């Protein structure tokens with residue numbers, strides 16, 4: 391069977407690449423773009439500078455700056471109204487995963503009509519939206535290169551996964567200089583999201599030779615440089631390496647899918663307002679322990695690529711070292727357990743059956759090397775609450 395790959399038609403990577411936004415828009419024949427960003431970047435003047443830059447290239451742009459963390463269908467609808475009222479023909483998203491995901495969903499509704507929930511996985515998206523240039527300011531969700539968007543239904547509160555090749559942005563400007571001012575917490579969380587993308591795409595049932603190379607390179611780099619980015623925010627070499635690796639991890643998971651960590655992470659984030667990278671981090675070690683037996687060689691490859699194990703270590707030992715290292719890294723990056731995060735115990739345990747059901751319905755757990763039942767997902771949520779005993783490879787049997 392052939393491998394299907396979807397990546398942006400144009401990628402500009404490197405410090406200062408955001409300066410080429412006007413040129414890229416002209417190449418895409420965009421005449422009236424709408425810049426989609428969040429209130430913070432708007433207040434900081436970053437969106438305004440982009441607007442000026444694009445305008446100087448002879449392309450008048452406007453700004454929609456009402457995106458929210460964890461995009462909602464209401465905000466997407468509001469963005470679509472602004473897009474239509476302003477006679478826009480293209481989208482430029484500027485920010486972390488939330489503005490980029492918002493722009494993807496806006497483009498989808500502009501082209502196809504209806505409501506966001508009409509396109510929830512596994513529903514198809516028939517038509518491609520207008521040209522979309524994505525400019526990430528975190529490293530990162532990888533959303534600038536992926537075929538996914540995650541939008542919370544404003545009515546039901548469900549964090550919906552929407553997937554389709556037409557969601558891949560037309561172009562991405564990957565400029566690490568935009569990440570230099572990211573605070574430590576955001577750096578750690580978005581970076582852990584990238585690490586999870588790399589590991590999950592490598593162990594995914596949909597992994598392929600193309601995504602394997604990207605995933606292994608990305609996890610090697612992220613494991614090494616993420617702590618440097620957190621502790622030395624101005625380290626340009628580390629920021630540059632992290633930004634490229636986050637985009638590579640994005641390309642890997644967009645074409646190989648994520649798996650159980652992401653499937654379980656979305657409901658946890660939606661019900662308890664945990665940042666996406668943080669909820670991934672809370673789950674990653676325990677899910678790795680649960681899954682390891684079904685893909686021992688693949689997880690051992692990860693451990694070796696990340697420099698946690700050597701060729702002399704057998705697979706089982708390598709995977710044991712990987713799980714320990716993931717717990718240690720969480721401690722180093724001050725990742726709380728759900729309990730330490732401040733979630734109420736009764737509320738957490740009450741929600742577990744619903745979260746397990748929503749995790750399975752998203753389709754991501756079906757890509758996991760070990761396919762879980764609802765009961766097994768519930769057990770992992772319970773184990774993550776405040777682990778007295780950390781699960782190991784042996785517990786995953």
Ligand SMILES: [Fe+2]
Nearest residue numbers: 531583587652
């Ligand atoms: Fe993610």
